[in-house]
Amino acid sequence: MIPLHMLTGFLGSGKTTLLNRILRDPAWADSAVLINEIGAVSIDHHLVDRIESGDELDVVVLKGGCTCCALRGDLVAGLRELYRRRAEGLVPPFGRVVLETTGLADPAPVLFTLAADPALRHKFARGVVVATFDAMHGLAQLARHPEARKQIAVADRIVLTKTDLEGADTRALCAAVRRINPAAAVLDTQDAATPAGLLEPGVALSTGFHAEARPDHSEDIASVAILLDRPLAWAPFSVWLSLLLHAHGEKMLRHKALLDVAGWTGPVALDAIHHLVYPPRHLDSWPAGPRRSRLVFIAQGLRVERIEPSLRAFLAGEYAWQELSAVQ
């Protein structure tokens, strides 16, 4: 499986600059790049200097703009074409794909496309979703543009850019993005030892979980973080989550969890976007701190404060597994 990493972020937030830095890392020389742009004129890929000076066949430009269905079709065609060229030896056997999306793109349909296409799902695996966040204009963009808020909400990692400019208030920026996405790791591009490390896989939740997050009703996107001290039973939890996503999946931008599942020693990591739930990953060890389940829900247009009482009722109320275990 070839990992596909997504680089998203609002217009002018430094995606291409970051991509250039990442591609200069020798460890990332075997990367293929997909660029999605608005309109037919492909400007950005001329800025990707490594690709210009190297093998241009590594680049497939998606011209679907930001309409999710059009993007979906172009992404399928683009990835299939890339894979075909790789299989036929027309391009080097790249080890990963980096997709740079248009500044107005919603990342979710891209991830759905990857999981839904019967051919692609066995060839490409979802990598890390990184959103760039402009230190100078990001706060205003968050306030004005729902696309900017959604990109932050769906990201695994958020990279603060232009923090070297005068007047950048890194603490306020971190607070603003964490109000939207308490599960993501927030990194300053100035602090990253190697830019390519921003796309290395990892469990963002173990470092990026912020239990103090609270619903913010001034935003249409709100999040809630839940801590459970007792091991949870998988059966009632999975029924509850399937029901929650059935009823509110369209509003659920992102769900991440590190779960202490009864009967398992290591943590189980769960990751969902809208109705799409990725297969749980069994991890070897717990992150530092008390061993307990940590769940984050980020939703749009949903009263997220109702989620925790619902989950707790399901785990401890009339659906409790201890009571029902008698049926076996």
Add this chain to the structure above:
Amino acid sequence: MCGLCGMLDDGRRWLDAATLDRAALRRERMLRLAIVRRVLAASRVTVDDFEGTRFVLRSPTGATEIVDNLFDLWGRAEKLGKRRIDPLELPG
């Protein structure tokens, strides 16, 4: 169908992925079935296991539907019971 709706038929394997051996899978399935029955009780829709792989739903008027998984089950059960099921509204 848009990109979001298209994914309603995906992302299901996670339900069985937390348990590995066959006996444990069956126990989990039976437990899950018992929980689903309780959730559907207010809708007067009943549910039974069908050959260990699917579910049979029956409406109060006797209409029957076979569904493949929980994701399909909730939508069909809402139609059969003529009642929306929302975990954020269920009694604790």
